[in-house]
Amino acid sequence: MTTAAKSESSSGRGGKGAARPTRPVYRLEIGLKPGSLDPAGLEARTNLAEAGLAGIREVQVFKTFFLRGRLGPDDVERAAREVLADPVQEVFAVRQDLELPSGPGGPMRMVTVLRKSGVTNPEAESARIALTGIGIDVRDVQSARTYLVWTKAREKDVLAAARRALGNDVIEDVVPGRVRSFTFPKPTKRRIRRRTVPIRRLEGKALVTLSFQMGLSLTKVEMEAIRDEYRDIGREPTDVELETLAQTWSEHCKHKTLAGAVEMSDERGERRFENLLKETVFHATTELDKSWCWSVFEDNAGVIDFDGEDGVCMKVETHNHPSAIEPYGGAGTGIGGVIRDILGTGKGARPVANTDVFCFGPPDMPMEDVPKGSMHPRRILRGVVAGVRDYGNRMGIPTVNGALMFDERYVGNPVVYCGCVGIIPRKDVSKKARPGDLVVAFGGKTGRDGIHGATFSSVELHSESETVSSGAVQIGDPITEKKVLDILIQARDKRLFTAVTDCGAGGFSSAVGEMGEHVGANVDVSKAPLKYEGLDAFEIWISEAQERMVAAIPPKKWPVFKELCDAEDVEAFVLGEFTGDKRLTVRHGKTVVCDLDMGFLHDGLPRITREATFTAGGDAEPTWKPRKRYDKDLLELLGMPQIGSKEWVIRQYDHEVQAGAVVRPLTGTEQGPADAAVVAPKLGSNRGIVLSNGINPAYGDIDPYAMAMAAVDEAMRNAVAVGADPARIAVLDNFTWGNCNRPSTLGTIVRACEGCRDAALLFGTPFISGKDSLNNEFRTDEGELISVPPTLLISAIGVIADVRKTCTSDLKTPGNPIYVVGLTHDELGGSHWYRRKRRVGRNAPQVREDAPAVMKAVAQTIRKRYVRAAHDPSEGGIAVAAAEMAFASDHGMHLDLRRVKGTTRENHRLLFSESTTRFLLEVDKAKAKTFEAGLKKAGVAFGKAGRVTKEPTLTIVGRDPAGGRAAHELIRIPTVKLRETWRNALHLGEEA
Amino acid sequence: MAARAKTRKRKRATKKSPTIRILVLRAPGTNCDQETGYAFEREGATVEHMHVNALLAQPKVLTRVHGLAIPGGFSYGDDLGAGTVLGTAMRTRLLEPIQRMVDKGGIVLGICNGFQVLVKTGLLPGFSAPDEPGILPGIAHETPERAVALASNIQNRYEDRWVTLKAVTDKCVFLRRGDVIHCPVAHAEGRLVCDDEVLDRMSAADQIALRYVAPDGESPVPFPYNPNGSVDDIAGITDPTGRILGLMPHPERNQFPWQDPRFHRGDAPRSPEGLLPFKNAMRHLRKTFA
Structure with missing residues (x-):
């Protein structure tokens, strides 16, 4: 559906219902010249073998394009010759089968992988752009890969292995044989109507059922608060209003557990927190009151002084659940999202470095031990690394620091932390949308991608998550984001906007809702350019389609901004305006589909007090007889995947782009592990940033307090080891935890928060930003609940006066x-x-x-x-x-x-x-x-x-x-x- | 990037020497434009950054500059094969003005994705193919043959590592035979492939510019010294005039002493080796346009 509609909306061919002559779909097959080396085939072979397919003699790959538009066979021939097929390496066939290579002989199976409708396909989109550029009027493009597998295995087994190793059912179709024809789906009509949801008469269980049916992930108490509000107002809520409340009140956006009230009891006694985070982690920062902290805990990312003129900011995000279901897309959009956090810090920061920390199940886990419904840790690892690689590298941001942890408890619920560091002029650190400013969205188009991402991230995974939540998964398009970055920095320096923020979880609803919190906004979602027709108003409003930003632009500056965007092929449009009435009004054309009081939206969330308990874990301290030699022990330790070399990961990341690398992840003539990364972010300046991390969930199994202290210490000493000044280091707290509605789990996070507070006060090291991801649990088919270990990542960022002294x-x-x-x-x-x-x-x-x-x-x-x-x-x-x-x-x-x-x-x-x-x-x-x-x-x-x-x-x-x-x-x-x-x-x- | 649109001048260019203008091209997905421009500025050039849309709208810009740099990155995402979309656009719409600039003594440098783009335009290796029709119907200029390709690395994945390069040509204005340059590669598609006849032809015309060698200068070399499986360890090639250079490695990432991994051991050369191609090219341009 996408492909058809995509070209529709971007080619500007209007006229709803205009006669659409059925145009033929041309098939174009492109393969390597016989005898060429086929690295993609070699890789596919390894992956298929790993997925359990035995006796593979060889694998080769060819690709297929399906083209439709105002074109004839000659055009397709020319498209192949000039653009799509490389004249040196490849051969092609138009409207007929490509002659297949003979391969090693023996039986051969074919299997084809192609993107599902509605899933971003950058290859097809690139083809459309390139062909249009040389005058070939192509409107719709689809692409596919066909794998030729020489094996005696049955087709069924080849297909099963291909589903595991070559494609992912969530975003791709994996079918036997080559695909000779393709039908572009017809676009569906857009439905425009206001829909109300009767809620005022509902009680208790019925409210919970409604929340579940709509996928709101709201609790009974929260649903009751909403019902009471609408009883007061005297009408029923619309679907858009409920969705907006659900997004804004989600754990992801509101951090309701950590910012909530907690009654804690452990061996140290009983204590009460009105706001756990505020009284622990933030408290330390407030207490320390460092003048070089320019912005803490209020914006997308914390900002500290770099050289007086510029500041540096950092943010770490998790993308755990999407990465469990579609590792490549989940991790790619994870890094894409945290980069947008940096773009949306202040009036826009320029990203200068990325970091990544992953926790997976053991890479050598036997396949039969992997619970049904989750992927093998190695497959997740490969996908996640590829996702971060393809997004980070394309953005031109060096990925310089990270860590890899392994534990059985991450098998169904991997942890993917992506961090981004930016640099921002001091004068641009603050932002404020003003009444009268236009609400301008720019960047990617809106599709059905990632609907309910914010609420999905706040529930446990189970073996069916893959199918139910596939809407929550998306594929990133880094080049669109790179274009957004290029535009954003130019516009910032021309002072074209008063505020900017990213569309992250919750899409427009969160971005506009947050920016307009103190003024109010009135927007028309029908203005949003769509990837395809047929989106409901609420879908446009909460879609988490990637690569979009929202800016507040004074009307007289809009034409300049628009011109800038046009010059670099970036889509920009006016969604509405900031009003001053402190209401959030959403329209679809003239139909008002949402009219919410900003006060209720942001402050109406009912506060509840949770109970927390803690008892120390671990087992009795073992005693060992002294031994004569420990050679074997050392070699075993070096051979543990957690300690061993991460070179396979590191080298896939560009850690040199922007020409600022001073201390790299691997160091020395023989390339051993470095403690921290040092980057010089300004060309011509010797001033640098140091980035390091501390993480050790194993200590948390004994006492999360000790773990938190040790993690801060580890991050600090890693930074100090490369030459950082400990007096100029700031840290970030990033929590990935299990279900904190259990008092025993909540207790562990309380201990960790207290550890963070005490470590910060001890070292004089302020926390400047943080992230929490709760409910990281996986329920197996047998009903067993696997909760991740308390996983606190401390990310440290420091400033180094002279990188030559590292x-x-x-x-x-x-x-x-x-x-x-x-x-x-x-x-x-x-x-x-x-x-x-x-x-x-x-x-x-x-x-x-x-x-x-x-x-x-x-x-x-x-x-x-x-x-x-x-x-x-x-x-x-x-x-x-x-x-x-x-x-x-x-x-x-x-x-x-x-x-x-x-x-x-x-x-x-x-x-x-x-x-x-x-x-x-x-x-x-x-x-x-x-x-x-x-x-x-x-x-x-x-x-x-x-x-x-x-x-x-x-x-x-x-x-x-x-x-x-x-x-x-x-x-x-x-x-x-x-x-x-x-x-x-x-x-x-x-x-x- | 803040200074993207601006033109920076370096004091080093004395009054006597001519102003050398280098155009650094930027397309969606280009990401090494700042450091590439900066390396030229360090050697005294006046650098102008320009988006490809602007250049396509005004190809005449090429008549007032002395050099064109196509930096690394992922132009248009590289989803169709590295450099394809930008290469196609340039091949169809900018070939003539570029060729004219080079005819007058101007230079073209393509690094990484820029090299991939130059290969897609046919400017490298720059074999003329008068028989091939123009791409746009109705336009019939002489289009160079696309004779080499930069294919997926032999390991089929992106690889970032430092390599040692040796200049092996007398022909190229960016290089002097025997120059040794340490700098990183960072690409997924850098394995140069061509048929034997093309290889012989490039070799005979002294167009093979840079080879991957071992740190001690030894050649030929296995992986990882040759980081992508490139034929004959080729890291870069030049055109028949010697004024167009394309290379996969990134010399602009070794322009400050502390970028060299040997720096912390105290073994990095004072003058960063990555600046050599920029220095040599600027020397040529100053002489030519004096």
Whole structure:
């Protein structure tokens, strides 16, 4: 349906009901020249094999276009020759079958994948643009891929594997054979009428049923509040009004749990929060009151001072449920959405970096253990990475920092965090729509995409989610968003608008509702350009079609703005105006379909008090007999996918675009892991931004308070390790949790909030923005409820005065001493070393009072360039950190654990404990004395524990378990072996 | 990007030397335009940024500039194959003015997506094909043959990594034989393919400009030194005049010393290697238009 209607509305051919002669649909098949290398075929083969199809001899791919318009066979021939088929690599056939390659011989099965109607198809749209450009009048385009699979397998099995590996039922049709004909669907007529929903007479259960039937995701109490409001007004609500209320009152938009009242009880006693977030996380920020925080918790993203003239802002979003159902589209629109958050910060910020943190089920999970209705973690991972890649790279924003976590509990409900950082002039930080300003929407067209995204994100997933919620999934179109970015920055600098915001969850309803909160707005949704006809008023109003922004533009500036948009092929139109009557009026033409009081819309949500309880988790602290050697343990840790190399992911992202990369995700001659990213966002300036993160759900299984403290500490020390000034770091709190209507789950989030507050106050590090995604649960067919572990991501953003004074983690010069700064304790609880043995333990790492002093002292020694390499022990402890520093370089390291300061003396704890606030530093030999004096003066504990060796081997010695006095060798492994183990930890790539 | 429409001037251009104007083209999806323009400015050029719609409306602009840069990115999304839509538009509507600019001594630089676009226009390798009819009915200018393609990387995915390049031609004004440049590649479609006859022809005419080599200069090289499986390790080619260069890697991403991954080890050269093509080209233009 889309394709047909799409060209309809964009070609400007009006005339409803005009005689439409049936034009032929031309088929064009394009394949590689015989004998060409077919990388897409090779990849498809790997994916099919992974999906369980055995005995594949070869796979090749060809594509098919279906074209309709005012054209004849000659035009199609020319379209192929000049545009659609490459003259060097490809051959084509018009209106007949392409001659198939002979392949390796033997039986061959064909299967074709094509986009469903209504789903964005950038390839088809590009073809239409390109062909129109050379004078071929094509109106409708559809494209498809046909896979030739040489295998003896039955057609049924090939098809089943293809559905799992090559297409996704949610957005694509996967059919056997090649597709010889295609019928473009006829557009349906638009329905224009005001529809009311009787609610005033409903009670209790009937209200809940209504909420469920309409997909509103509102609770009984909320439905009652709405009913009472309409009883007062004396009429029934319209469907658009109910939808608008549901969007605005959704957990996604209102954060009603975290901003709500909570009565908490745990071992520390009982306490009450009127507004949990305000009294914990925000409270710390208010208390700290940093002058360099320009905007906190009020806009799309928090803004901090960059260089006085410009600020930097950051936001992290989740897109968990869409990514579970359609990983590629879900993750792509996740990153697309958070980029729009940055575009819509203040009067518009320019994105300069992206980050991504994902949590999935174990990549090596046996297929039979994956619950019905969810995809294998590897498939989700591949799709998510591809989605972020294709969107972020096309936007020209470097993806520079991230993390990958694995746990069985993420299998049905993966976690996808996408972050974006922008830069914004100080004068543009504030915004305010004024009465009389036009409500202008620009960017993409509106379709049925993502209807009920905001409410969908607030319910649990189940095995049928895929089919029921497919409307919530969308495919992004990054180039449209890139065009929006180009226009937005030009318009901002020409001062053409007074306010701008993004269309995210809730679409126009949220964007206009938020911008007009204090003034009121009157809009006409029939003005919105549609992807296809037939949308109801409420659908246009709440559609979450991507790549759209809303701006408040003074009428006299509208012509300039429109001209700017026209010059760069960006669609812009006046949706209505901001009024001053504090009402939200929505019309479809002349029919008023919504008339809401802004006060009720934004403040009418009933407040309820929730109960929260907490008891510490974990299991008894295991005891281990001291062992003589730990070589195997270290190799096992490096081979864990969570610790192992993420190179397969990292290299698919452009981390260099905009020419600002200083410290990249991989570092050193041999490319080991970096602690944090450093980016210089202004061409010609040496000032930089540091980006890092802290996340460790395993500690949360013991105590989310400890987890939150440790996560802030980890983010801080990662940033400090590359050279950040701890006094200029801000953090973001990003929560992904289970159902917080359960007091025990809510209790864990209360603990985490308290941890965030205390860590922020301890480090003097303000929170500037946050995100919460609750109800991350998956119900299996057997009725088992799998809740994600409490997953707090702390994202840190800091400012670095001179990027030339940064530091990387790879070892630099043999002979330099290695110091371990900070104290090591008996803190193996939640550690990777325990996890490897499937234990949790009880001693989660704590953050202590001396932490800020350690951070400050280390940062100083790095800034003064005493330090040549810095790395923080985190996952896997000192042993893994030392290994990473060594194998990133072509040198080795010798480390003596007896010199490591702390409260524990046992080798296994010194090796693998994940105590916080520690650093491994390679110090310039000539500066060692000054370095030591500096740390002593600051009162920071440290030990000179080793040296960089020329021989590329990691040697770690410790106390003799038999009680002897001499050093006892615990680990001795050539770095090449460490590196190979680390690199092969995550098997994902099909190698050419 | 704030200064996108503006023209920046660098003080380095002394009064004596001629003003060299470089047009940096931008299409929907172009995303390396700022840093590419900046590299030219560092070498003294006056840079003008322009949207392709504006240039198509006024191709005459090309008569008053000395060079055209087509930066990296994903023009029009690259959903039809990298560079196809912009390449088609340029092939049909801008070939003649570009050819005229080059005839007068002007230069064209295509980086990454810009290279893919140049290949789609036929300007690279620039073999004339007088027999091929013009694309738009009624317009019959001489259209160069599209003789090479930049196909999907052998690993069939996008890859971002630093590579070592070696200049292997005497012909190209952007390069001096033996120049070694470290800079990153970041693309999904960069594997140069052509038939043997074309390869021989380019080779005989000294049009193979840049090869991927090992960090020690060794050649030929396997993956990942050759990051995409390109035939003969080819990273860039030039046209028969030597004034058009297309390359997949991004020299503009190594224009500040701290961009070089060797920087933190203290091994990065003082003068960033990525500036070499810009320096050489500007030297040529100053000489030509003095």
